[in-house]
Amino acid sequence: MKTRLLIGLLLSLLLLNACSKKASQEEEMLRPVRYQAVVAVSDGQQPRIFPGVAQPGLESVLSFKVAGTIREIPVNVGDAVQKGQMIATLDGTDYQLQLQQVQAQLDQLQAKAANVKAEYDRIQDLYAEKVVSQSQLDEAQAAYESTMASIRALQQQVDLAQTQLSYTEISAPFDGTVAAVNVEIKENVQPGYPIVTLEGQAPPEVAVDIPETVISSIQAGDEVSVRFEAIAEKTFPGIITEVGVATSRRATTYPVTITLQEQTSQIHPGMVADVVFPVNSPSTPGAFLVPSQAVMEDDQGRFVYRLQPAEDETAVTERVNVQVGQYTDRGIEITEGLQEGDLIVTAGVSRIEDQMKVRLLDTKE
Known part of the structure; x- marks a missing residue:
């Protein structure tokens, strides 16, 4: 009888210990998130920030002026070439x-x-x-x-x-790097077909679309600051070199080109950038300021993850659709969807889902 009681007691202790370990493991597996409280936008003038995309400062798409069959392409993507160097030839x-x-x-x-x-x-x-x-x-x-x-x-x-x-030969028009090779040996091509893309040794540019409400305040020669998502630790100075006078077909925005003031191998065509323009505009009354990385967008619109905190330093996420206002150098204005004091996820947002239980990181960590 005593033996049975002892065995039962041991089994209960083992089961309790297993449950405790499982709960501990589940807590350890909770995704940690950084967060901050939503604050109202202070009154005053705010510099404007707009998204842009990096592009080569000097680029040429090389093609033949006559039809023919590719005989030779003595270059590969990434090769450095000199002005006058043979790039491709046709069977002549x-x-x-x-x-x-x-x-x-x-x-x-x-x-x-x-x-x-x-x-x-x-x-x-x-x-x-x-x-x-x-x-x-x-x-x-x-x-x-x-x-x-x-x-x-x-x-x-x-x-x-x-x-x-x-015309059966193509040579490099300037010193540069081969960015793309679009054909193979013995392939038949027509005049004007892109054969090789060559990027020159020039400071990169950033293309930005500026809304009609701001374009009149922007001029060629203005200095701007450029930040890239992939190079978060550095800000690049730039100068506005081109200001478009015609709107794009699908939106009332004007194309603006920024030339960076330094040439660096860190920046590649297609990189996403934030460009801060020295254009002061009044804050939106009743808006809240959040970090730009806290705002996501999908086919249902823009949204943030609001946190419902618990007492054990955990919280449950809640997807909240928001309306955005101005893009500033300090973040994005939210005009609808949030209230002052709301806690929102500010880092790792792309790995979060609605109604997910997460672990709150100390804001000092």
């Missing part, structure tokens, strides 16, 4: 034959022209001695002029054939 056999044919015709006609010229000179001398008639002189002159006209026409054909033959 047909163009070479065409040149040889018209050149042979020209040589024959030039040989004939020598005889025609000699005959014309002879008739002129005889005419001066009144041995031949005016009609004979006119006939000799017409033959000579016709031959010379034919020579000029054939010379143009030779020049054209030489030009077309030269």
